[in-house]
Amino acid sequence: MSSQEQQQSTQNLTLVQAVRDGLRGEMERDDDVIVMGEDVGKNGGVFRATEGLWDDFGDDRVIDTPLAESGIAGTAVGMAAYGLKPVAEMQFSGFMYPAFDQIVSHAARLRNRSRGRYTASMVVRAPYGGGIRAPEHHSESKEAFYVHEPGLNVVVPSTPYDTKGLLAASIRDPDPVIFLEPKLIYRAFREEVPDETYTVELGKAAVRREGTDISVFTWGAMTRPTLEAAEDLAEEGIDVEVVDLRTLSPMDTDAIVESFEKTGRAAVVHEAPKTGGLAGEIIATIQEEALLYQEAPVERITGFDVPFPLYALEDYYLPEKARVADGIREAVEF
Numbered sequence: 001m002s003s004q005e006q007q008q009s010t011q012n013l014t015l016v017q018a019v020r021d022g023l024r025g026e027m028e029r030d031d032d033v034i035v036m037g038e039d040v041g042k043n044g045g046v047f048r049a050t051e052g053l054w055d056d057f058g059d060d061r062v063i064d065t066p067l068a069e070s071g072i073a074g075t076a077v078g079m080a081a082y083g084l085k086p087v088a089e090m091q092f093s094g095f096m097y098p099a100f101d102q103i104v105s106h107a108a109r110l111r112n113r114s115r116g117r118y119t120a121s122m123v124v125r126a127p128y129g130g131g132i133r134a135p136e137h138h139s140e141s142k143e144a145f146y147v148h149e150p151g152l153n154v155v156v157p158s159t160p161y162d163t164k165g166l167l168a169a170s171i172r173d174p175d176p177v178i179f180l181e182p183k184l185i186y187r188a189f190r191e192e193v194p195d196e197t198y199t200v201e202l203g204k205a206a207v208r209r210e211g212t213d214i215s216v217f218t219w220g221a222m223t224r225p226t227l228e229a230a231e232d233l234a235e236e237g238i239d240v241e242v243v244d245l246r247t248l249s250p251m252d253t254d255a256i257v258e259s260f261e262k263t264g265r266a267a268v269v270h271e272a273p274k275t276g277g278l279a280g281e282i283i284a285t286i287q288e289e290a291l292l293y294q295e296a297p298v299e300r301i302t303g304f305d306v307p308f309p310l311y312a313l314e315d316y317y318l319p320e321k322a323r324v325a326d327g328i329r330e331a332v333e334f
Helices: 001-006 015-029 054-056 067-082 097-107 141-148 160-172 219-235 253-263 278-294 312-318 321-333
Strands: 010-013 033-039 062-064 086-087 121-130 153-155 175-184 191-194 206-209 214-218 240-244 247-249 266-273 299-303
Touching: 015 033, 015 054, 015 086, 015 160, 015 175, 015 191, 033 067, 054 247, 067 086, 067 097, 097 121, 121 160, 141 153, 141 175, 141 247, 141 278, 153 160, 160 175, 160 191, 160 214, 175 219, 191 321, 206 219, 214 219, 214 253, 214 321, 219 240, 240 253, 247 253, 253 266, 253 278, 266 278, 266 321, 278 299, 299 321
Parallel strands: 033 062, 033 086, 086 121, 121 175, 153 175, 214 240, 214 266, 266 299
Antiparallel strands: 010 191, 153 247, 206 240
């Protein structure tokens, strides 16, 4: 096989396999990259996202930690200050709360506190979101917590290709990244992913579907039902543009404004509760930057302001295709 053919070779990967492939590629590229977390080593992680890495890189670079999220995050901050590039896994995003102080008081502030002398080049990975019939602390969507904190990048991929590229970019970034992996779509579909390492730029949204009647902004697992709703609405003559934000901090406000100026109508889809959710921030951006283009109120299609429910109501809580389509119709027909 020629070198050109090798560069173009791909694998048909699920999202969780893309996580593993991205980690492997960065560990091969940079000896300073360390993977750490609960059961990430010999066991390969609760979702098998790190399976095989311990065999290939050993326990100096794939480190099983105690069940202590604050200790994991604090150790990662120390490693990053020393010059390593730790990738710390939290078994579920709902388990990150004990580590919140380390993340917001130390990781996020290290650059500012040291006036640029030190940075925390580290990634905190976590499966997040609902849809897999798990209890509440395993299923929450609290991305807004981390977006609110200056100094943190927040990334939520929605495809295997983006997952590998965004993870590589996150590991190489000089500042801390909260990398939230929507576990509902860990194994929901496959996509061709290049074998070689590559990056997808942080802070850049992706237009997943071009449209002229309404802009719908979303991310993570909600991207698929939004696209499905858009295809169904096309049969009704409603042309929906779907914008996958991918990075929530920094947020691609230019892409939001550009799309809205084209369509004049908008909806935001996320599975987090409505109150204090990022839909409000997106709507505020539209009001500040593109008010004169607005033709109707912006719809919020979100989770509810209640604790994440147990199994019987989980499907009702999460925005699914029919509820997304109804919200889009309301905005278009206003």
